[in-house]
Amino acid sequence: MSVYILVVDDEPDVEALFRQQFRRDIKSGRFTMEFAPSAPAALVRAAEIKDPSLILILSDINMPGMSGLEMLPKVRAERPDVPVIMITAYGDAETRRKAIERGAVGLLTKPIDFALLRHEIDARLGQAA
DSSP states (O other), X not given: OOOEEXXXXXXXXXXXXXXXXXXXXXXXXXXXXXXXXXXXXXXXXXXXXOSTTEEEEEEESOOSSSOHHHHHHHHHHHOTTSOEEEEESOOOHHXXXXXXXXXXXXXXXXXXXXXHHHHHHXXXXXXXX
16 A cells, blocks of 8 residues: 655655655555645545545645645545644744644644654554554
C-alpha cells in the first residue's frame, strides 16, 4: 500500500524544499508526497485518493483564490479521516484559533521545523500501519 501525504502550497519552491527534506523517505517508498498548487486542486486530489492511504494533508494558509482556512472545512467534510496541519508565516494566536476551530490538528510556522514535521509524519505512519 502506498501511503500519501498531500502538500498544498502555491509557491513552487516549497515542493523542491519538501522533496529535498524527505528525499530518503520518498526514494525508499516509505511514503509518497504529492503536491497541489491550490486549494481547489487539493480538494480534487483528496477526493481521488479514496482508500485510507491518504494519511496527512499539509496546507499553506495564504494562497490566492481559496485560502487554506477556507479549504479546511471542505476537506474535513470530504475526508474526516485525514488530519490536516496548516502552515503559515504568521503563527499568531488568532490564526491558530481559526485553524483549530475549522478542523486542523496543528499549525506549523515558517520557516518549517522539519524535525517536528518528521515527528508528526512518523506518528501518522505508525497509526496507518
